[in-house]
Structure formats: C-alpha cells, structure tokens
Amino acid sequence: MTQAPRPGPAPRVRVPAPSPALGRFLATEAGGAALLLAATVIALVWANAPFAETYHQLWDAPADLRLGDLTVHLDLHGWVNDAAMSVFFLVVGLEITRELTTGELRDRRAVAVPALGAVGGLLAPAVIYSVFNPAGEAARGWGIAMSTDTAFVIGVLALVGPRCPDRLRLFMLTLAIVDDLGAITVMAVFYSEGLSLPALATAGAVVVVLAAMRWMRVWRLSPYLLAGVLLWLVLHESGVHPTLAGVLLGLLIPARPPQQENVDQVPTYSRAVQEQPDAERVNLAVLAARAAVPANARLTYVLHPWSAFLVVPVFGLANAGVSLDGATLRAAAASPVTLGVVVALLVGNTVGITAGATLALRAGWGVLPGRVRYTHLVGGATLAGIGFTIALFITGLAFRDPALQDQAKIGILVGSLVAAALGTLVLRTLGERSSLCSPDTASVPTLPPRPWYEPAPGR
Numbered sequence: 001m002t003q004a005p006r007p008g009p010a011p012r013v014r015v016p017a018p019s020p021a022l023g024r025f026l027a028t029e030a031g032g033a034a035l036l037l038a039a040t041v042i043a044l045v046w047a048n049a050p051f052a053e054t055y056h057q058l059w060d061a062p063a064d065l066r067l068g069d070l071t072v073h074l075d076l077h078g079w080v081n082d083a084a085m086s087v088f089f090l091v092v093g094l095e096i097t098r099e100l101t102t103g104e105l106r107d108r109r110a111v112a113v114p115a116l117g118a119v120g121g122l123l124a125p126a127v128i129y130s131v132f133n134p135a136g137e138a139a140r141g142w143g144i145a146m147s148t149d150t151a152f153v154i155g156v157l158a159l160v161g162p163r164c165p166d167r168l169r170l171f172m173l174t175l176a177i178v179d180d181l182g183a184i185t186v187m188a189v190f191y192s193e194g195l196s197l198p199a200l201a202t203a204g205a206v207v208v209v210l211a212a213m214r215w216m217r218v219w220r221l222s223p224y225l226l227a228g229v230l231l232w233l234v235l236h237e238s239g240v241h242p243t244l245a246g247v248l249l250g251l252l253i254p255a256r257p258p259q260q261e262n263v264d265q266v267p268t269y270s271r272a273v274q275e276q277p278d279a280e281r282v283n284l285a286v287l288a289a290r291a292a293v294p295a296n297a298r299l300t301y302v303l304h305p306w307s308a309f310l311v312v313p314v315f316g317l318a319n320a321g322v323s324l325d326g327a328t329l330r331a332a333a334a335s336p337v338t339l340g341v342v343v344a345l346l347v348g349n350t351v352g353i354t355a356g357a358t359l360a361l362r363a364g365w366g367v368l369p370g371r372v373r374y375t376h377l378v379g380g381a382t383l384a385g386i387g388f389t390i391a392l393f394i395t396g397l398a399f400r401d402p403a404l405q406d407q408a409k410i411g412i413l414v415g416s417l418v419a420a421a422l423g424t425l426v427l428r429t430l431g432e433r434s435s436l437c438s439p440d441t442a443s444v445p446t447l448p449p450r451p452w453y454e455p456a457p458g459r
Contacts (some may be wrong), residue, residue: 016256032308033155036388037175039313040413041319055321078320081396086232086246088389091307092180093250094300099254100175101296105413112366113357114171118178120356122186125200125348132340140398141337145344147183147390148268149416150176153311153383156420160427168376171368176385177354183390184247191397192240199238206231210252217254221295222254239398245271255392257294280336292420307332311391319392322409332410341411345385346419357435379426385419 046055059077064070074082091232093309100106125145150173157169179350210227218224228249236242297452332338357377360366 010424011074011139024323032312033151034138035309035313036151037155038317039316040388042222043317043319044324044413048324052323059318068235077318078296080315081393082242083232083238084313085393086243086310087244087303087416088246088307089184089393090246090250091304092177092184092229093247094253094255094296094297094303095250096181097251097253098178098255098296098300099174109366111174113368114125114175116360116365117176117353117357117381118175120249120352120354121148121175121179121349122382123353123389124180124352124355125344128348129340129344132343137399137401138337138404141341141395141404143183143186144181144391144408144412145341145348145385145387145393145415146186146400147387147394148172148179148349148384149386149388150180150391151308152201152386152416152420153380154343154389156386156424157380157427160424164403167372168380169366170429171377172380172384180390183394184244186227187241187397188244191394195239196237199234200240201239203234203240206234207248207252210249212256219254221253221299224249224295253296253299255294267293297336313388315392319396320413322406323414324410328406329410332407335407335411335446337404337407338411338414341408342390342415343417345387345391345412345415346382346422349387349419350378350383353384354378357381375430379430381423382419382426383423385423386416387419388416391416447454 027358028362037159043055046052055157059075059080061076062073063076075274079116126142129145130139133141153172153176154169157172207229210224210231213227228245231248232242232245235245354377358374361368391412392409395405396413399405399408
C-alpha cells in the first residue's frame with residue numbers, strides 16, 4: 001500500500017528587508033504626527049476661546065504676492081493650503097516615485113494586496129457617504145473620507161509596540177501611497193473649477209519640459225525646482241488646484257540610480273579636491289556627492305522633515321479650528337454630512353480595505369509576508385479611518401458653505417478619533433489571536449536592502 005506523501009513545507013516567500021531610507025521615513029512620519037496632534041488641539045482651543053475671533057482674523061489676513069505684472073491674490077490661509085501644502089504633496093510624489101522605482105511597489109506580489117485594499121478603501125467610503133448625502137451641495141463631499149492620514153496611522157502603529165509587526169507598518173505605508181494616488185486623482189478631476197485652457201496648455205508644456213529633463217537624466221535639482229515654481233504659478237491661474245504641481249514635480253524628479261559615469265567620476269572629483277584651493281575643494285566635494293546620489297533622494301532628505309514637522313502641523317493649525325458651541329454640535333449631530341463622514345471613515349475603510357486585501361490574498365495575487373495576521377489586517381484597516389490631513393483639505397475644496405465645512409470637520413475629528421481608538425483596541429487585544437495572512441515566513445532569510453546605487457533587476 002502506497003503511503004500518501006506528506007504535505008511539503010509552506011512556500012518560501014523571499015521578503016526584502018525595509019531599507020534604512022524607509023525606516024527614516026517612518027520615524028519622521030511618527031514624529032510629525034505628534035506635532036500635528038498638538039497643532040490640532042491648539043486650533044480647537046483657540047477657536048473656542050473668548051478671543052476666538054483672532055483665529056479667523058489671522059488666517060483671513062490678505063497676503064498678496066506681486067511679481068512685476070503678476071499678482072497672486074491669497075490670504076494667509078490660502079498660502080498654507082495652496083502653497084505650503086504643495087511641499088507636502090511634493091514629498092508624497094517623491095515617495096511614490098521612489099517606491100515605484102526602487103522600493104516596495106516594484107514587486108507586483110508585494111503591492112497587490114495593499115493596492116486592492118486601497119481601492120476598497122477609496123470606493124467604500126465614497127459610496128457610504130453618498131448614501132447619507134445623495135443630492136445637493138452636501139453630495140460634493142463624497143471624496144472627504146477617501147484618504148488615510150499616513151502620519152497619524154504610522155504614529156499610532158509606533159505606539160502599539162511589538163504586537164504590531166514591522167510588516168504591517170510597511171503594508172499600511174504602501175496602502176497609503178496607492179490611496180494618495182487615488183485621492184490626488186479625485187482632487188484633480190472632480191474638485192477643479194473654472195478651468196482656463198491657455199493656462200492648462202502652458203502647464204502641459206512645463207510638464208513636457210520636466211519629462212524631457214528626466215529623460216535626459218538631469219541630476220541637478222535647480223532646473224526641476226524652477227520649473228516646479230513656474231508650474232505652480234500657471235496651475236494657480238488655470239482653475240486646477242495648484243498643489244497638483246507638487247505631485248507632478250515629485251513624480252517627474254528621477255529616483256533611478258545615477259548613471260555609472262557619474263559614479264565613476266567620484267574618484268576623479270576626489271583627486272581634484274586635493275589639488276584645488278580650499279574654496280574650490282568645497283564646491284567639488286558638493287558636486288561629487290550630488291552627482292552620485294539620485295535627485296529624488298536628495299530632495300526627499302531635505303524636504304521630508306520640513307513637511308512633517310512644519311507644513312503639516314501648520315496646516316492642521318489653520319484648518320482644524322472649528323467652533324464646538326452647543327448650536328454647532330447639535331447641528332452636527334443631526335447633519336447627514338457629519339454622520340456620513342463618521343460612518344464612511346469607520347465602516348467604509350474597515351470593510352473596504354479588509355475586503356480588497358482579503359480578495360487579493362485568497363486569489364493568490366499577492367502575499368503579506370512576515371508575521372501579519374488577519375486581526376492585524378482588520379486593525380490596520382480600522383486605523384485607516386484616520387483621515388485627517390487630506391480629508392480637511394478636500395473639505396475646503398468641496399464646500400463653500402461654512403456650516404457644511406464645520407459639520408464635515410466635526411465628522412472628521414470624531415471619525416478619526418474613534419478609528420484610532422478602535423484600531424488600537426483590535427491590535428492590542430486581538431493582534432495575535434488569528435491565523436497568518438500568508439505562510440509563516442519567520443524562518444525565511446530576508447533579502448538585504450538594495451543600495452541606492454544598485455539598479456533594480458532588468459533595468
């Protein structure tokens with residue numbers, strides 16, 4: 001009698017280790033979340049203090065900029081939302097490009113699960129909100145609950161501690177990147193008004209110039225930044241929200257490893273440093289370093305701390321100040337806008353992300369390596385209901401009525417707070433009590449992080 005063969009070992013999944021650059025990114029996001037939370041609390045206290053009128057007087061103060069015949073008419077609130085937030089979206093674009101070129105998004109099986117989860121997290125909240133608000137101006141807010149606040153989610157995961165695997169943080173970051181792409185597309189397509197075709201044509205020409213510089217492998221940052229400023233000015237006049245300039249610039253600044261001839265020039269620069277006067281040595285050393293490091297990495301290194309520690313907290317300070325008096329709270333409690341935002345953030349993200357990720361796992365399109373369990377997945381999906389920064393941003397684009405804006409902001413605050421509490425509860429109490437999402441790969445050796453100078457396979 002032939003003995004049935006024993007089941008073989010679980011499939012071996014080769015898992016690339018998170019790179020040092022990714023670790024720095026996560027640490028900066030977590031630190032920025034603390035400042036954003038502090039700025040939000042200050043804004044709420046300030047907007048409800050006896051001197052609350054000073055809050056609105058500050059942000060409504062005109063701050064026009066004149067450049068010859070060109071005048072940019074903005075108040076202080078507009079400079080924060082339209083100009084400073086362009087830096088935030090530039091960092092988002094840089095991170096997307098880096099992950100697509102040399103990071104996690106270059107591996108189809110690694111990205112399939114968070115990508116489908118992100119699609120579910122985009123669609124389900126929009127549908128749920130539209131059920132509560134099917135018509136009228138309130139219906140324009142369907143995009144508010146679609147985006148996850150990466151900084152807050154990473155910050156909460158950092159607090160959860162060892163019960164939250166590093167791979168869950170990586171999953172949530174990848175999901176947030178795909179989620180940001182969807183939210184940016186929604187903003188550009190559905191929340192642009194009064195389009196100017198000549199300005200749009202000029203913006204298209206600037207984008208073509210940026211693409212040509214990328215194709216020619218221009219490694220200096222100054223041409224890209226000058227083109228980015230021009231693109232922002234043109235988009236500001238076009239009717240498309242000018243923060244899109246930051247995203248486009250981030251997507252077009254090259255993240256590929258430098259050309260081999262640039263790397264080969266480093267010893268030449270080093271010899272020249274020894275032969276030149278002191279002032280010239282400094283210049284040559286700087287040129288050598290810049291030529292050998294991708295432009296994307298150099299700009300991310302400079303801008304990401306500014307974005308996380310200054311731009312986003314100031315944005316929270318300028319936008320989170322909503323009156324919480326009795327009349328406003330009673331109106332919010334009965335408002336379909338507030339209820340729609342709260343339910344969309346909580347239920348929409350939890351159900352949509354879990355369903356999309358589970359579909360990818362069950363269909364075998366991708367894996368979640370490491371020690372990620374289904375309860376981790378559900379907890380992370382619940383945390384994705386923290387939709388603070390871009391949710392507030394879209395609120396300002398969707399509504400002109402201050403009452404609707406206040407109701408949506410209260411919904412964002414309540415939904416985000418409850419999502420943070422429920423997600424933490426799930427991860428802390430149920431995190432290790434379910435089966436693994438993918439075969440146990442704890443004993444599988446991980447691949448070393450790829451250095452920035454090593455090209456990806458096939459490139």
